[in-house]
Amino acid sequence: MERRTIGAAALAVGAVGLGCMPMSWAYSASRRRGEESLRAVHRALDLGSTLLDTADMYGPFTNELLLGRVLKERRHDAFVSTKVGLLAGDQHIVANGRPGYVRRACDASLRRLQTDMIDLYQLHRADPEVPVEETWGAMADLVRAGKVRALGLCAVGVRGGRRSRGPLYDGTIRQLERVQQVFPVSAVQAELSVWSPQALESLLPWCAARGVGLLAAMPLGNGFLTGTLTPGEGFEPDDLRARHPRFTAEMMAANQPIVAGLRRVAARHGEGVTPAQVALAWVLAQGPHVIPVPGTKRERWVTENAAAAGLRLTARDLTELGRLPAARGSWD
Numbered sequence: 001m002e003r004r005t006i007g008a009a010a011l012a013v014g015a016v017g018l019g020c021m022p023m024s025w026a027y028s029a030s031r032r033r034g035e036e037s038l039r040a041v042h043r044a045l046d047l048g049s050t051l052l053d054t055a056d057m058y059g060p061f062t063n064e065l066l067l068g069r070v071l072k073e074r075r076h077d078a079f080v081s082t083k084v085g086l087l088a089g090d091q092h093i094v095a096n097g098r099p100g101y102v103r104r105a106c107d108a109s110l111r112r113l114q115t116d117m118i119d120l121y122q123l124h125r126a127d128p129e130v131p132v133e134e135t136w137g138a139m140a141d142l143v144r145a146g147k148v149r150a151l152g153l154c155a156v157g158v159r160g161g162r163r164s165r166g167p168l169y170d171g172t173i174r175q176l177e178r179v180q181q182v183f184p185v186s187a188v189q190a191e192l193s194v195w196s197p198q199a200l201e202s203l204l205p206w207c208a209a210r211g212v213g214l215l216a217a218m219p220l221g222n223g224f225l226t227g228t229l230t231p232g233e234g235f236e237p238d239d240l241r242a243r244h245p246r247f248t249a250e251m252m253a254a255n256q257p258i259v260a261g262l263r264r265v266a267a268r269h270g271e272g273v274t275p276a277q278v279a280l281a282w283v284l285a286q287g288p289h290v291i292p293v294p295g296t297k298r299e300r301w302v303t304e305n306a307a308a309a310g311l312r313l314t315a316r317d318l319t320e321l322g323r324l325p326a327a328r329g330s331w332d
Contacts, residue, residue, distance in 0.1 A: 002309050004291050006213035007186030009150035011119060013079045015284060015309035017051030017215065018044040018302065019295030024063040034066060036297060041070045043299045045077045047306040053189075053215065053293045055083035055124060056109050057093070064112035072114040081120040081187075081215075082109050083154065085127065085135070097127030099138035106142050120187055122152035123179075132175055133182050140183035151183060152215070155190035155203060169203040176206065185212050189293070192216035192286070194225060194279050195258055195327035200286065208287055219283045219292035224252070226276040226301075227259045251329035261324045265317045273311065276301075280308035282321055 002015040023037040041052065052070075054063045064082060071078060084105045087094050110116060121139055126132045142148040155172040169190070176185055188207055192199045196218070207214045220226055222241055231252035234242075241247040246255065262275035269278075276294075283292040294305050313321075 004213070005289060006120065006215075006291070007150060007152075007289075008184040008211060009186045011079065011150055011186065013051040013291060014048040014306075015291065016049050016280060016306050017053055017079075017081075017291055017293040018049050018305075019217070019293040020052055020054045020063055020067060021058050022295045023066060023297040024059045036299075037066060038069060040297055040299050040302045041067065042074070043302045044306065045070070045074055047303065049302065049306050050077065050079045051081060051215075051291060051293065052078050053081045055086070055122075056105055056112075057083070057086045057088045057124065060088045061108075061112060064109055068112050068114035075115055079119045080113060080115060081122060081152070082113065082118055083122040083124040084109070084139070085124040095125045095127040095129075097123070097130040097132070097135035099134055099141075102135060102138040103142070106139075106147055110147060117146065118148045120150050120152050121148040122154055122187070122189060124154050125156065126175060132178055136179040136182045143183070150186035151179075152187035152189060152213075153179065153185060155188055155199070167202065168198045169201075172203065173206055180210075185210075187213040187215055189215040189217050191218045192283055192290070192292075193219045193221045194262065194282050194321055194324065195221050195255070204286065204290070208289065211289070213289045213291060214287070216283045216286075216290055216292040218295075220276055220279055220294050222247070224255065225259065225262060225279040226274070227263060231256070246327065246329035248329070254328045257325050258327060261321060265313070265320060268317070269311060274304060276304060277308040277311050278313070278317075278321075280305060281311040281313050282318070284309065285313050285318060 003012045004015055005012055052067055054067055056064060084102055085095055085097055087096050139151050155169055190199045190203055204214055223229055232249035259275055262278045265278045266273040266275055280292050283290060296302055
């Protein structure tokens with residue numbers, strides 16, 4: 001599989017990563033199957049999708065525990081990325097960037113993941129009560145202590161329409177400029193997909209100019225861009241899409257032309273090529289340092305997603321995808 005590089009630490013990973021969040025967080029609990037998720041992770045590693053992306057808050061904690069069961073056997077096959085900085089309660093999520101907490105959280109993640117080093121440790125969200133330099137400094141100390149190889153930051157943007165204007169990632173770029181003075185940023189994780197391309201405007205150029213990798217979160221639009229979701233079918237109450245303005249029956253129907261465009265491009269590349277693979281190939285085409293991290297918990301989708309690395313979109317394809325209608329439905 002094609003290899004891509006994450007940032008200043010020059011850490012090589014497979015072209016397509018695996019977002020592990022759906023295995024234990026944010027999507028329908030009734031469809032979670034631990035053994036099925038384990039098989040999906042093993043399949044990803046077999047196919048060279050080495051980047052496994054998780055966070056301590058997913059579950060909370062259970063996502064890291066699940067990955068730990070795989071890493072105990074296959075640590076050398078994996079590039080482990082986890083996050084710190086958010087605490088999940090029953091009805092709320094709060095940020096904690098205090099240095100002491102960061103150190104304790106890292107040790108706890110190492111235990112759950114059954115490893116002695118995290119390849120990429122990401123700040124999930126900055127704590128408004130703690131200068132981000134202090135949090136980042138504590139994370140840098142973990143690198144010096146040999147517990148972490150490289151540091152990353154999760155972007156905070158305003159989810160607007162596809163053609164919306166405005167400095168969506170100005171706040172994140174200001175944070176990046178600040179923490180870069182403390183310790184090098186190796187990767188930024190931000191939403192990037194055919195229907196949410198705002199990171200292309202300023203965030204991706206910032207990363208490219210500094211050799212920083214970009215982990216493209218939600219490259220399949222929370223499943224919409226796969227073309228497998230039916231408008232009006234509904235979601236279970238615990239599924240984040242049940243409360244998401246782009247996933248109402250009306251908005252899903254209105255955004256079908258985007259899926260239709262992906263299908264048209266897929267059809268030109270032969271039988272068996274899927275809209276999801278086209279969507280991932282579009283993300284990969286945005287630069288050699290861009291790594292899509294689609295979330296899934298099934299072997300079937302892992303296999304399909306990994307194959308997207310071999311799909312080469314033509315100039316015609318990219319032009320057509322760039323002209324798709326704007327996604328409708330506010331993320332706010």
